[in-house]
Structure formats: structure tokens, C-alpha cells
Amino acid sequence: MASRRSTRLAAMASSAKVDPAPPPPAHTAPSCKRKAPTQAAVPVDGAGEVPSTPRKRRTTGDAKPPKTPTPAAANLIAEEAHTQKPKPAAVARLADPSRTNALLRSPKTSRIIAAQAPVAAVPSKLATTTTTTTTATILEEACAHLIRVDPRMKLLIDRHYCRLFSPEGLAEQIDPFEALCSSIISQQVSGAAAKSIKARFIALFNSPPPNPPSSQTTTAPDTDADTDDLITAKPTFPTPAAVARTPLPTLRTAGLSQRKAEYLQGLAQKFASGELTAQELADAPYDEMLAKLTAVRGLGRWSVEMFACFALRRMDVFSTGDLGVQRGMAAFVGRDVARLKRKGTGSNSKGGGKWKYMAEEEMEEISGRFRPFRSLFMWYMWRVEETDVSTME
Incomplete structure (x- = not known):
């Protein structure tokens, strides 16, 4: 009699485990938001009821190039x-x-x-x-x-x-x-x-x-x-x-x-x-x-x-009087601009003196090699300090 009763109790216990409660979704993080009345996922297009506090969207960068660090x-x-x-x-x-x-x-x-082509181009x-x-x-x-x-x-x-x-x-x-x-x-x-x-x-x-x-x-x-x-x-x-x-x-x-x-x-x-x-x-x-x-x-x-x-x-176009270009070129040629005192690197440069990282004659000589695209070279000299120039070998 005792064995029949224990068998009946074991059968009742096994039937109770047939439909266990489903585990919580793996992607659901603990939060204080009000849950939906059903277990159906909230539509991504915003249909139906939405939580009282909107879900924070993940922001991604636009991968746009930074602005030119010009004056x-x-x-x-x-x-x-x-x-x-x-x-x-x-x-x-x-x-x-x-x-x-x-x-x-x-x-x-x-x-x-738009610019017109020269009438008599040589x-x-x-x-x-x-x-x-x-x-x-x-x-x-x-x-x-x-x-x-x-x-x-x-x-x-x-x-x-x-x-x-x-x-x-x-x-x-x-x-x-x-x-x-x-x-x-x-x-x-x-x-x-x-x-x-x-x-x-x-x-x-x-x-x-x-x-x-x-x-x-x-x-x-x-x-x-x-x-x-x-x-x-x-x-x-x-x-x-x-x-x-x-x-x-x-x-x-x-x-x-x-x-x-x-x-x-x-x-x-x-x-x-x-x-x-x-x-x-x-x-x-x-x-x-x-x-x-x-x-x-x-x-x-x-x-x-x-x-x-x-x-x-x-x-x-190339500007020898722009301090950003001067500083970038000095770093580009391997000088420690942090130690320069902006007093002109050439004693024979006209207007030398203060606020000069590099003599104008030297800047003209270096930039002249990049003709006829010196504007682009100047643009990249503004970018030098954003780049580890020590790896330029």
C-alpha cells in the first residue's frame, strides 16, 4: 500500500515538471522599465505600446573626417x-x-x-x-x-x-x-x-x-x-x-x-x-x-x-606667414617644436625674429618640391600635429 502511494506521488511530481516556466530572454537586461503584458517582443517599428521610458539608442560615429585645424x-x-x-x-x-x-x-x-580656359594657351x-x-x-x-x-x-x-x-x-x-x-x-x-x-x-x-x-x-x-x-x-x-x-x-x-x-x-x-x-x-x-x-x-x-x-x-597656394604651417613643417622635417622658441631658425631671413618656427627661405625651398599642389601640401602641414610624425620613415 505504501509502495502504491509513493508511486502515485512520484507520478504527480513528474507531471508538474512537464511545463516549466520559460527562462527569461537572454537579451533582456534588468531594468526598471514597465514590462509588456505579453511575452511577445516589442515591434522594432514602434507599433503597439511602448515603454514609458524610451530605450536609449546606441550612437555611432559618422566617420567624417575632422575639420581642418586652420585659423x-x-x-x-x-x-x-x-x-x-x-x-x-x-x-x-x-x-x-x-x-x-x-x-x-x-x-x-x-x-x-567657372574659370574659362585661356584663349591662346602655349x-x-x-x-x-x-x-x-x-x-x-x-x-x-x-x-x-x-x-x-x-x-x-x-x-x-x-x-x-x-x-x-x-x-x-x-x-x-x-x-x-x-x-x-x-x-x-x-x-x-x-x-x-x-x-x-x-x-x-x-x-x-x-x-x-x-x-x-x-x-x-x-x-x-x-x-x-x-x-x-x-x-x-x-x-x-x-x-x-x-x-x-x-x-x-x-x-x-x-x-x-x-x-x-x-x-x-x-x-x-x-x-x-x-x-x-x-x-x-x-x-x-x-x-x-x-x-x-x-x-x-x-x-x-x-x-x-x-x-x-x-x-x-x-x-x-602656399603661405609662409602662417604659424600653423611653420610649426607643422618644422615637425615634418624632424625638429622638436616643443623646444623651439619661435625666434626664427635662419639668421639671414628677412623679418626673422619673433614668432618664427622656420625661415621663409627654407619653407619656400621645401614646399617648392611639391608644385603644383602646394595647397594640398600646406593642408597636410596643418595636420602634422595630429599624426605621430616619428613614424614617418
């Missing part, structure tokens, strides 16, 4: 224009390292302008090699040239992608008037201050016309301003004519000094009168363009060099 003025020049339309697909165009490769937008008419070895160079291939050709000249450049090129001269970079439309104004605005101020002043400068010509508050009437532009600049959905950079006829006190309300306001107005007058044009900046030889722009009040040699490189996308 604030150069960064501001390279920014997209406020009148930039949606970027078109990059269409391959003929490119020339010694000429303007950017698509310029006329400050007066917004017409797109046949030369360079001409035969550049006829097949396009905006889709010029960066690749330039990088290959830099590596042929100095194999140590490969490490820099592999680690840093130069979007400035890439097909997508050369497809951007640049307003030369805005780029030069940005250069003037950013002089002797921090990058954040320059952006703030530029935004307020643009706002002067984009005030909402219907019933503006009385407190803002003192900072509004004069009543003769172009209505096209005022009635717009997005802030647009003013035309040269609008800036030229705006009183200096009004320009100064954007945070400009008296001198910078005069510089901007003088530059605007040259564009408005036709003394400076986008077509001329696109076609002029580099030395001619450099001489004409440095004659404008407020534009020094460094500002024009940065404009030629970042705005016009000329690929054979």
Missing part, C-alpha cells in the same frame, strides 16, 4: 554660404592646379561662374598633362604626386581625407564677396566671436518686414535696402550694393569696429562698381589676383592666400 578666419571662409542651394551632384569638370577650380556665384546675379608639357585632369581625379593625382616627392606623406594622406579638393568639395558654390567679408570679420577675433558677428551682420539685411517691433527699428538697415534681401525664407548674405549704401553706424550695430565696417563697405563698393568681379577672380593668374586683392583695404597677404586656397580652391 578661425580660414574656417569661416570655408563655411557654406548662406545662399547655398541644395548641393547638386558632383559633375566632373576640367581642373587645373594653377587656376581656380571652384564654382563661383556672382554676388550681383547669383549666376554660376603648348607645354604641363598643358598636355592637365587636359585630362578633372575635378573627379585631381585630388587623387595630387596625393600621388605628394607621395612621389616624399614617401613620408603617405602616412598623413592615409589618415586624413582632404574634402576641400575632393569632387564633392569642388562641386560647392562659393560667393567670393561673402568669403572676403568673412575674412575681414574674423580678423583678430576668436572663431566663435567671428561667427556671432557674421550672423548679426547678415541679420541686418534679413529683418522681417511686416510690423517689426519698435525696439528693433534702430538696428534695421536703411529703407533703400533691396527688398529681395529683406523678403526671404532663409537668411541670405547681402549683395554688395546693399552693403555699400548702408550707413557705417548701422553696420557697426552687428558688432563690427569702425575700421572693419569701413573695410566691408569699401570692399562692397568695389564689387558693386565692377572693379572686382567673380569672373575676374576665377580667371586671373594667381600673382595678378594676389596683387589686386592686397591693394584693397582690410585684406592682407595671409587673408588673400587663405581666400585663394579655401574659396577659389586653387591648388598651388
Whole structure:
């Protein structure tokens, strides 16, 4: 009798273990979130009830190349224009390292302008090699040239992608008037201050016309301003004519000094009168363009060099006066820049003295080997301190 009872109890115990409770899903981590009423997984498309606290999404980097560590003025020049339309697909165009490769937008008419080929080109070895160079291939050709000249450049090129001269970079439309104004605005101020002043400068010509508050009437532009600049959905950079006829006190309300306001107005007058044009900046030889722009009040040699490189996308520009380039080149040739006292490394260099990591003559000699792609070489000299140059052997 006892054995029958024990057999019956054993059978009842075994039947109770037939449907054990399912273990919790392996992917479910302990949390304080309210669980769904059923064991079905929450749909990934958000259908049905969702937890009261949304699940934290895992963020991933966009793998975009870092910004160029150039001075604030150069960064501001390279920014997209406020009148930039949606970027078109990059269409391959003929490119020339010694000429303007950017698509310029006329400050007066917004017409797109590209550099025109010389009327009477003298046949030369360079001409035969550049006829097949396009905006889709010029960066690749330039990088290959830099590596042929100095194999140590490969490490820099592999680690840093130069979007400035890439097909997508050369497809951007640049307003030369805005780029030069940005250069003037950013002089002797921090990058954040320059952006703030530029935004307020643009706002002067984009005030909402219907019933503006009385407190803002003192900072509004004069009543003769172009209505096209005022009635717009997005802030647009003013035309040269609008800036030229705006009183200096009004320009100064954007945070400009008296001198910078005069510089901007003088530059605007040259564009408005036709003394400076986008077509001329696109076609002029580099030395001619450099001489004409440095004659404008407020534009020094460094500002024009940065404009030629970042705005016009000329690929054979080199600035010996840029401290970042000096420091990068000193490190590139194997010097301990931390121990340099910035007093000029050459006693025979003109203007030597303070704030010189390397003599200008030596910089010219080294950079000359990388012609006609010195702009790209200069861009990588800004990148040297982000790379362990001790491995460049």
C-alpha cells in the first residue's frame, strides 16, 4: 500500500515538471522599465505600446573626417554660404592646379561662374598633362604626386581625407564677396566671436518686414535696402550694393569696429562698381589676383592666400606667414617644436625674429618640391600635429 502511494506521488511530481516556466530572454537586461503584458517582443517599428521610458539608442560615429585645424578666419571662409542651394551632384569638370577650380556665384546675379580656359594657351608639357585632369581625379593625382616627392606623406594622406579638393568639395558654390567679408570679420577675433558677428551682420539685411517691433527699428538697415534681401525664407548674405549704401553706424550695430565696417563697405563698393568681379577672380593668374586683392583695404597677404586656397580652391597656394604651417613643417622635417622658441631658425631671413618656427627661405625651398599642389601640401602641414610624425620613415 505504501509502495502504491509513493508511486502515485512520484507520478504527480513528474507531471508538474512537464511545463516549466520559460527562462527569461537572454537579451533582456534588468531594468526598471514597465514590462509588456505579453511575452511577445516589442515591434522594432514602434507599433503597439511602448515603454514609458524610451530605450536609449546606441550612437555611432559618422566617420567624417575632422575639420581642418586652420585659423578661425580660414574656417569661416570655408563655411557654406548662406545662399547655398541644395548641393547638386558632383559633375566632373576640367581642373587645373594653377587656376581656380571652384564654382563661383556672382554676388550681383547669383549666376554660376567657372574659370574659362585661356584663349591662346602655349603648348607645354604641363598643358598636355592637365587636359585630362578633372575635378573627379585631381585630388587623387595630387596625393600621388605628394607621395612621389616624399614617401613620408603617405602616412598623413592615409589618415586624413582632404574634402576641400575632393569632387564633392569642388562641386560647392562659393560667393567670393561673402568669403572676403568673412575674412575681414574674423580678423583678430576668436572663431566663435567671428561667427556671432557674421550672423548679426547678415541679420541686418534679413529683418522681417511686416510690423517689426519698435525696439528693433534702430538696428534695421536703411529703407533703400533691396527688398529681395529683406523678403526671404532663409537668411541670405547681402549683395554688395546693399552693403555699400548702408550707413557705417548701422553696420557697426552687428558688432563690427569702425575700421572693419569701413573695410566691408569699401570692399562692397568695389564689387558693386565692377572693379572686382567673380569672373575676374576665377580667371586671373594667381600673382595678378594676389596683387589686386592686397591693394584693397582690410585684406592682407595671409587673408588673400587663405581666400585663394579655401574659396577659389586653387591648388598651388602656399603661405609662409602662417604659424600653423611653420610649426607643422618644422615637425615634418624632424625638429622638436616643443623646444623651439619661435625666434626664427635662419639668421639671414628677412623679418626673422619673433614668432618664427622656420625661415621663409627654407619653407619656400621645401614646399617648392611639391608644385603644383602646394595647397594640398600646406593642408597636410596643418595636420602634422595630429599624426605621430616619428613614424614617418
